[in-house]
Amino acid sequence: xxxxxxxRHAAHAGRQEMHRGRLVDCVETPAxxxxxxxxxxxxxxSDCVTADDARSATLALLPRxxxxxxxxxxxxxxxxxxxxxxxxxAQDLLPDVWPTRGMRHDRLPANFAAQVGYHAFxxxxxxxxxxxxxxxQGACCAVKxxxxxxxxxxxxxxxxxxxxxxHAGPDFFGGYCFLNNAxxxxxALRDAGAQRVAVLDIDxxxxxxxQAIFESRGDVLTLSIxxxxxxxxxxxxxxxxxxxxxxxxxxxxxxPLPRGTGFRAxxxxxxxxxxxxxxxQADALVVPMGLDTFHGDPISGFTLATADFxxxxxxxxxxxxxTVFTLEGGYATSAxxxxxxxxxxxxTRS
Numbered sequence: 001x002x003x004x005x006x007x008r009h010a011a012h013a014g015r016q017e018m019h020r021g022r023l024v025d026c027v028e029t030p031a032x033x034x035x036x037x038x039x040x041x042x043x044x045x046s047d048c049v050t051a052d053d054a055r056s057a058t059l060a061l062l063p064r065x066x067x068x069x070x071x072x073x074x075x076x077x078x079x080x081x082x083x084x085x086x087x088x089x090a091q092d093l094l095p096d097v098w099p100t101r102g103m104r105h106d107r108l109p110a111n112f113a114a115q116v117g118y119h120a121f122x123x124x125x126x127x128x129x130x131x132x133x134x135x136x137q138g139a140c141c142a143v144k145x146x147x148x149x150x151x152x153x154x155x156x157x158x159x160x161x162x163x164x165x166x167h168a169g170p171d172f173f174g175g176y177c178f179l180n181n182a183x184x185x186x187x188a189l190r191d192a193g194a195q196r197v198a199v200l201d202i203d204x205x206x207x208x209x210x211q212a213i214f215e216s217r218g219d220v221l222t223l224s225i226x227x228x229x230x231x232x233x234x235x236x237x238x239x240x241x242x243x244x245x246x247x248x249x250x251x252x253x254x255x256p257l258p259r260g261t262g263f264r265a266x267x268x269x270x271x272x273x274x275x276x277x278x279x280x281q282a283d284a285l286v287v288p289m290g291l292d293t294f295h296g297d298p299i300s301g302f303t304l305a306t307a308d309f310x311x312x313x314x315x316x317x318x319x320x321x322x323t324v325f326t327l328e329g330g331y332a333t334s335a336x337x338x339x340x341x342x343x344x345x346x347x348t349r350s
Contacts, residue, residue: 061191135165211254
């Protein structure tokens with residue numbers, strides 16, 4: 001397995017996020033990637049590269065996944081924020097107003113604060129001085145990983161990057177995500193010749209951004225196993241009756257599971273998702289690898305143990321598909337590295 005490492009990820013280090021009406025320390029931190037990198041190195045993964053040489057290809061691919069106006073917003077948001085007041089550079093950027101039902105969504109206001117709220121769907125994803133740099137480099141990692149797999153250089157690759165990506169949609173950010181690495185990998189695989197790509201999201205939280213990007217397309221199958229949106233973030237999407245639209249009808253499936261779900265029931269859902277990949281005759285796979293299904297995760301609610309990630313890796317490997325993993329959630333920092341190593345070691349052994 002090739003590991004494509006985001007060496008700029010620490011440039012995005014949020015200070016605080018809004019949670020239940022108060023500012024708290026950010027849960028998504030640079031330590032997450034560093035701990036996974038250390039664990040993979042200890043487990044013997046040595047094929048590690050960076051992705052500076054994928055910048056041109058990534059910049060060409062980005063507007064096919066995200067809207068051009070949204071990309072321009074992300075690239076310039078910090079400088080515009082700082083230009084509003086000299087003191088702004090000392091604090092992260094969070095939204096404070098959103099368009100809701102009954103308001104117009106077809107016109108982007110000129111006011112910068114309104115633009116932040118237009119593109120954000122939560123107040124827990126701070127934009128910092130290094131957010132664009134880190135997110136763009138992460139996108140490069142995903143594209144380079146996909147290219148390595150598509151060219152047959154390796155059977156599988158991991159985009160080891162943060163901030164994560166699967167909540168980022170065509171023109172919105174949230175859930176700590178700004179650019180959708182899994183969607184970029186899927187598109188890169190398609191462009192390289194894969195006819196039918198499956199994205200199987202195993203993060204605790206629904207991959208709403210990926211679903212929004214591909215919901216009207218019939219060439220990318222999107223599957224997500226996650227906490228039931230009746231009680232779990234992001235709440236307003238991820239139900240079982242969301243099957244795609246137009247040409248994408250039937251190319252989206254969700255498995256919402258109740259808080260407290262253990263590995264046996266979770267694995268049954270994974271088995272159904274794997275069967276869906278086989279039935280769809282996918283010729284490449286992208287796995288948004290969320291590790292927040294772990295029982296000790298501070299913001300999630302499933303009860304998987306570290307040993308269970310070994311079984312997940314073996315189950316995914318049984319598909320025998322060229323596979324790209326992208327690092328998504330996982331906030332129990334004491335276990336994130338071990339959990340990642342368990343999954344990826346089992347995948348590469350199988």
